[in-house]
Amino acid sequence: MARTDVQLMLDVKAGDEQSFELLLRKYRTPLVNFLYRMVRNTAVAEDLAQEVFLRVYRARQEYAPSAKFTTWMFRIATNLALNSMRDNRHRQMEISIDQSMETGEDEQPPLEVPDRAPTVEQELVARSRAELIMKAIHSLPEKQRAAVLLHKYQEMDYDEIARVLECSESALKSLLFRAYETLRVELAPFVNHSARV
Amino acid sequence: MFGKSNNDKSGGKPCAAMDSKLVEYLDGRARPAERHAVEEHLSGCASCKTRAEEFRALWSTLDDLPEIVPSREFDVSLRTRIAAEPARRNFWDWMPSPRFAFAMTALVLLSVWLSSGPRLVKSPAQLSPAIQASKVSTEKDFGMIQDLPELENYDVISKFDALSELPGPPAASTEELQKETR
Numbered sequence: 057m058a059r060t061d062v063q064l065m066l067d068v069k070a071g072d073e074q075s076f077e078l079l080l081r082k083y084r085t086p087l088v089n090f091l092y093r094m095v096r097n098t099a100v101a102e103d104l105a106q107e108v109f110l111r112v113y114r115a116r117q118e119y120a121p122s123a124k125f126t127t128w129m130f131r132i133a134t135n136l137a138l139n140s141m142r143d144n145r146h147r148q149m150e151i152s153i154d155q156s157m158e159t160g161e162d163e164q165p166p167l168e169v170p171d172r173a174p175t176v177e178q179e180l181v182a183r184s185r186a187e188l189i190m191k192a193i194h195s196l197p198e199k200q201r202a203a204v205l206l207h208k209y210q211e212m213d214y215d216e217i218a219r220v221l222e223c224s225e226s227a228l229k230s231l232l233f234r235a236y237e238t239l240r241v242e243l244a245p246f247v248n249h250s251a252r253v
Numbered sequence: 254m255f256g257k258s259n260n261d262k263s264g265g266k267p268c269a270a271m272d273s274k275l276v277e278y279l280d281g282r283a284r285p286a287e288r289h290a291v292e293e294h295l296s297g298c299a300s301c302k303t304r305a306e307e308f309r310a311l312w313s314t315l316d317d318l319p320e321i322v323p324s325r326e327f328d329v330s331l332r333t334r335i336a337a338e339p340a341r342r343n344f345w346d347w348m349p350s351p352r353f354a355f356a357m358t359a360l361v362l363l364s365v366w367l368s369s370g371p372r373l374v375k376s377p378a379q380l381s382p383a384i385q386a387s388k389v390s391t392e393k394d395f396g397m398i399q400d401l402p403e404l405e406n407y408d409v410i411s412k413f414d415a416l417s418e419l420p421g422p423p424a425a426s427t428e429e430l431q432k433e434t435r
Contacts, residue, residue, distance in 0.1 A: 080328070088323045102324060106331045113335055182319075189318045207276075208315050214282070226273055233272035240304070240311050248313045 061125035068116045076116075079125075080109060086210060087133055093205050094137040096194050104140060108133045124216060131220045134202050141198060185246060192242040199223075200235035207232055268294065268301055275301070279308055 059067070059075075061082075067075035087108060092101035111132050193201055199221060206217045218228045240247070271294070277283045278291040295302045 080331070084323050084327065085320065088327070089320050092321055093318075098321060098324075101321075102327055102330075105323070106327065106334060109331055110334055110338075114338065182317075185317055186319055189315060193318075208312065209318075214277070229273045229276055232276045236276065236308055236311060237304075239315070240307050243311060243314055244307075246314060247307065247310045248317075 062121040065112075065116070065119050065125055066121070068113075069119050076113060079112070083126075083129060084109075087129070090130070090205055090210065091133060091137055093190065093193060093209070094134075094198075094201060095140055096190060100140060104133065104136045107136055123219060126210070126212065127216050127219050130206060130210065130212070131222075134206075134220055137202070138198055188246060189243065192239055195242065196235050196238060200231055200238070203228060203231045204235045204239070268298060271301055275305060275308065279305060279312075 059078075061079065064075040064079050068079070084105070087105045088101050091104045091108075092098055095101055095104070108129060112129060193204060196204065202221060203217060206212045206220060212220070214225050214228055218225045221228065221231075223231070271291075274283065274287060274291050278288055283291060295305060
């Protein structure tokens with residue numbers, strides 16, 4: 057039977073390094089993606105993600121399962137991201153499709169585009185769409201951005217997100233509504249209209 | 254319930270209190286009573302209904318955002334950083350060895366046991382002069398209270414001269430006692 061995150065972390069506390077490896081493998085990608093979508097820079101996102109794991113590792117002896125492991129981990133990640141953006145320690149290098157096309161650079165961030173043997177045009181359209189979505193998300197205020205990313209992409213419960221963002225559930229729901237309202241307007245030309253309530 | 258609805262298709266402000274209900278409703282996490290209230294409102298408010306549809310479409314669009322893959326160096330770099338962490342020492346790390354810790358513990362316990370052991374009784378010859386003197390005084394006091402029954406006899410007390418020896422138990426006083434009791 058697979059161990060829960062709390063059990064894995066308690067095993068890490070007991071000195072089991074393998075359990076830490078399991079947690080690393082499980083949350084490495086979601087964490088990097090969350091941070092990338094927050095700070096919009098792959099290098100910074102990876103650096104911050106490593107810092108999150110490092111802090112988790114450092115705190116292993118004092119670990120007490122008072123909340124879900126993901127709540128704790130994403131709270132660390134959110135705080136690091138917010139601090140990074142505010143401190144502006146890292147130079148913001150926007151990944152611009154337009155710039156890369158003009159300069160003819162081949163290097164792109166390794167995006168996982170669904171492998172349906174897309175044509176070049178389709179891939180360009182997909183990248184352009186992704187870039188616009190990223191830009192719209194990044195235009196949100198930081199707390200709204202974090203709320204949307206945790207709600208939409210991490211599929212966390214409201215109470216969990218509220219704990220990460222240190223606000224009430226009702227405040228969080230208002231936050232999410234305002235964020236989605238903004239994105240609805242920003243992305244109106246690109247929205248998939250096949251969905252129905 | 255959510256305020257006056259308007260017919261302006263999602264262009265106007267959302268109805269009051271929908272902002273805290275709509276997302277939860279679309280998530281499928283609303284409680285039955287709240288779900289019913291939202292559905293009732295949506296059936297009568299074109300603006301909010303359109304907004305709800307557009308939220309759903311937006312969520313579908315957001316799914317198009319691809320995931321990025323962490324670099325191959327991620328794990329290596331993390332492990333390097335972890336390896337560079339100073340080793341944490343706890344209390345037991347300061348002990349030279351478990352044997353030493355055991356020996357120290359045994360020594361402490363032995364000391365406690367020895368200090369709480371019974372005291373040896375000394376012979377009179379070994380007693381100090383001060384102790385001897387107090388011993389004599391104690392015996393003397395005991396001799397005095399040995400004669401206590403006489404001291405409780407009124408006839409004895411009334412004739413008692415503090416500076417003289419205590420008289421022996423008078424026979425007469427005993428006979429008188431017997432007479433009284435008859």
